[in-house]
Amino acid sequence: MSAQTIAEAQTGLRDGSLTSRMLVEHALKVAADTEAQIHAYLTIDRAGALEAAEKADEDFSRGQDRGPLQGIPVALKDNMVTRGVETTASSQILAGYVPPYDATVVARLRAGGAVIVGKTNLDEFAMGSSTENSAYGPTYNPWDIDRIPGGSSGGSAAAVAAGSAMAALGSDTGGSIRQPASLTGVVGVKPTYGTVSRYGLIAFASSLDQIGPLTRSVEDSALTLEAIWGHDPLDATSFRGEYPALRSRLQEGVEGLKVGVVSELAGEGYEPAVEAQVSGMVDKLAGSGAEIHEVSLPTFDIALSAYYLIAPAEASANLARFDGMRYGLRSAGQTAEEMMSRTRAEGFGPEVIRRILLGTYALSAGYYDAFYGQAQRVRSAIREDFARAYSQVDVLVSPTSPTVAFKAGERTEDPLAMYLSDICTIPCNLSGDPAISVPIGLDGQGLPIGFQVMAPALGEPTMYQVAAAVERLASFEARPNLDLVAS
Amino acid sequence: MPVEIDIAHVARLARLGLSEQELDHYRRQLGVILEHAARVQELEGEPSVDVTHPLGMVNAFREDLPGDSLDRDEVLAQAPETRDGYFVAPPALEG
Numbered sequence: 280m281s282a283q284t285i286a287e288a289q290t291g292l293r294d295g296s297l298t299s300r301m302l303v304e305h306a307l308k309v310a311a312d313t314e315a316q317i318h319a320y321l322t323i324d325r326a327g328a329l330e331a332a333e334k335a336d337e338d339f340s341r342g343q344d345r346g347p348l349q350g351i352p353v354a355l356k357d358n359m360v361t362r363g364v365e366t367t368a369s370s371q372i373l374a375g376y377v378p379p380y381d382a383t384v385v386a387r388l389r390a391g392g393a394v395i396v397g398k399t400n401l402d403e404f405a406m407g408s409s410t411e412n413s414a415y416g417p418t419y420n421p422w423d424i425d426r427i428p429g430g431s432s433g434g435s436a437a438a439v440a441a442g443s444a445m446a447a448l449g450s451d452t453g454g455s456i457r458q459p460a461s462l463t464g465v466v467g468v469k470p471t472y473g474t475v476s477r478y479g480l481i482a483f484a485s486s487l488d489q490i491g492p493l494t495r496s497v498e499d500s501a502l503t504l505e506a507i508w509g510h511d512p513l514d515a516t517s518f519r520g521e522y523p524a525l526r527s528r529l530q531e532g533v534e535g536l537k538v539g540v541v542s543e544l545a546g547e548g549y550e551p552a553v554e555a556q557v558s559g560m561v562d563k564l565a566g567s568g569a570e571i572h573e574v575s576l577p578t579f580d581i582a583l584s585a586y587y588l589i590a591p592a593e594a595s596a597n598l599a600r601f602d603g604m605r606y607g608l609r610s611a612g613q614t615a616e617e618m619m620s621r622t623r624a625e626g627f628g629p630e631v632i633r634r635i636l637l638g639t640y641a642l643s644a645g646y647y648d649a650f651y652g653q654a655q656r657v658r659s660a661i662r663e664d665f666a667r668a669y670s671q672v673d674v675l676v677s678p679t680s681p682t683v684a685f686k687a688g689e690r691t692e693d694p695l696a697m698y699l700s701d702i703c704t705i706p707c708n709l710s711g712d713p714a715i716s717v718p719i720g721l722d723g724q725g726l727p728i729g730f731q732v733m734a735p736a737l738g739e740p741t742m743y744q745v746a747a748a749v750e751r752l753a754s755f756e757a758r759p760n761l762d763l764v765a766s
Numbered sequence: 767m768p769v770e771i772d773i774a775h776v777a778r779l780a781r782l783g784l785s786e787q788e789l790d791h792y793r794r795q796l797g798v799i800l801e802h803a804a805r806v807q808e809l810e811g812e813p814s815v816d817v818t819h820p821l822g823m824v825n826a827f828r829e830d831l832p833g834d835s836l837d838r839d840e841v842l843a844q845a846p847e848t849r850d851g852y853f854v855a856p857p858a859l860e861g
Contacts, residue, residue, distance in 0.1 A: 376844060377843075377844065379836050379837065379840040379841055379844070380836060471820065471821070472819070472820050472821075473819060473820065473821050473823065512828035512829070513828070515826045515827070515828075516819060516823065516826065517826070518821050518823065519823070519826070520821070578809070581805050581806055581808055581809060583802075584802055584803045584804070584805040584806045585803075585806050587799060587802070587803050588803050588806065595780060599781075602781070603846060604845075604846075604853055604855050605841075605844070605845050605853055606844040606845060606846075607844075607846075608846075609846035609847070612856055613856060613857075613860075614856055614857055614858065614859075614860055615855050615856050615857065615858040616781065616858075617783070617856070618855070618856045619781045620781045620782060620783030621783045623780075623781055623782050623783070624782050624783040624784055624788075627782075632782060632784070632792065633792060633795060633796070633799075635780050635782065636773070636776050636777065636780060636782070636792055636796060637796055637799060637800070639776050639779050639780040640771060640776045640796065640800070641803075643775075643776065643779060649804075649807065650800075650803065650804075650806070653806045653807055653809065654803075654806045656806075656809060656812070656813055657806045657809050659813035659814075660809055660811075660813040662813075662820075663813050663814065694795060694798075694799060695798055695799060695802060698799075710820060711819070711820025711821070712820065736820045736821055737821070
């Protein structure tokens, strides 16, 4: 199996040297060899995948071309609903739930001929940074199975890193695509808020949630995003304007571009290896003709505080729908309220309960203005900071995560320490702007380090242009040693 | 700044039937998290922009056209209890 990326496989699928069946059987074989150790998937739809592969190959043989994802094995985070395939968001409260419809992104993947291999593990309702908050057990990092893959899209990241899918979709509310991408050595993108439909994404925090791709290369990321984004009348926040082409400037380099280094995203709490590699990459960008500026965004220091009020507040409202009435778990109770309270206490895991309580408190009478209202003002101030920065530079750069992948169990007892994992990624969720994580190297223990490129809203073409340059400059070709994992 | 939390009241609002021990556990954790979150009060001045949609979208309504809805049997098949095409729930009022 030679094709490592979708871009490579595309050619083979069209010149007849590869078939979708070969790609899908390879992905299923990798899953069979590694899942006992990695646990990237909650559900593998073997029969459905092989059937879809056959259909893709038939289409190729008839000259029917649905685009670059035709015949490509793709995995989906299990908070995107799939008609007829169990979808749990890693929660007991949705155990056994079989959705009667497809999310818009799923429908678009199917229409583009993509082959859906299965549903990947996540922190319950996407709340977490390590994939340890799953009700169905954690996912482990293919680079070191004693460590977590990041989260909450840890299953999607681990599947792409291991090779049991060529691309995966994740969702990013505070960094849940970019941070696991960074920790597993793959490319992860949170697109501009409103550009990828949230219809059929099980809601966590609706003003922050955004679906995006995890892939092995920057080009694969751009072509996967092109396949899933675009206006959707079923999502009231979906952007109705023109969507730019994403792959036209990948070869252009960074000559003359202004790159801002965020001074707040460095220093205490950042691992030396992460800082060294990130500043090494900044030097390489300068050597390639980029103009480097030190940029200060002072509100970044309180972004995490604002996020941990806004996201739980929205979650507490969104998760009110899980009441034991229409779907999912129901615990016994004499009255509707007793049934609901028992169902929710038994069906939700500790992190979800913690965030519902936090959000309910922040929205409750007497505390609303000091907490939630003030957090919204911070959010506005963060957007002002970004606007000021983007009047001086084209993109901003930083580490994606202050650390490499940490050991399983290391932060589970300390919620605040876990929340600090997202310090570099949260600002772009609060602003709605796009950002990408690109792998740039390994630390001394052989663990991947990611480099984040942020751009203004709808600035994806420039973001991808810089990311492609970073990818070339890093020439990161290391892969996890799956023989060690499988043995 | 220590934060005061009536955790039993918050749990009731959120319809979470937690034990005394669980309530105490969450109250202590929330105290730590809220002390950190209270840093939002360090913001100086009043920002001039309002947070709405990052792309400035307002009032997005789709065309009001009739279309197929989800199949009733398929939807009810996911429910914990149904009768004659309806969801069945415990009484909302006691007595």
